[in-house]
Amino acid sequence: MRAFKRLTSIFTNRTAMPAEPSRLRRLLNPWGAMRAHRDTTVVALTIAADIVGNLEDELTVLRSAADDLADLLNDGMLASDIGERLTCGEVERLAGFLKAHDHGRAAAMWLECHAEGDDEGDSHYMGEKSQLALTA
Structure with missing residues (x-):
């Protein structure tokens, strides 16, 4: 029984995992790396879509102003x-x-x-x- 308690204390006193996974852990778990890549791609595409939407709005305003100027001229x-x-x-x-x-x-x-x-x-x-x- 004592031997068992000593073994459990070894496993329960582990230090916390580092914040960034080690290179070995990434190599052993390729799905985690793929998930991280997918998540960053989703964030990048979301930002790009927002930028394109804002530019479309600005372009509509500029085209309207240019058409008004052409009518005036x-x-x-x-x-x-x-x-x-x-x-x-x-x-x-x-x-x-x-x-x-x-x-x-x-x-x-x-x-x-x-x-x-x-x-x-x-x-x-x-x-x-x-x-x-x-x-x-």
Whole structure:
């Protein structure tokens, strides 16, 4: 009986397991490693899904604002007043923006209004075509 008590005391006085499993324990229990990998993958995918959801909301707001701006710029009076004062690069970017938002006619209008103020040698200069468009 005493021998049994001595043996039980040996088994009951073990120190606690370390917080991180040892390398040997991971090798002996591959399912635990797979479970840990699965858990971290689930966490990473959850974070990624949240980020994508937030970006979709922001993208919707930005697209709405860009469409509103494109509608605002689709104005002949505004184009004729400002078009001549823009540089060729600025009007090209503006026309590209309008084309990207399905306002191709507005983009052509801005380019034409800009070309009226261009001098010979500028990239949008139309020569007599501009003068004919003004008289017609």
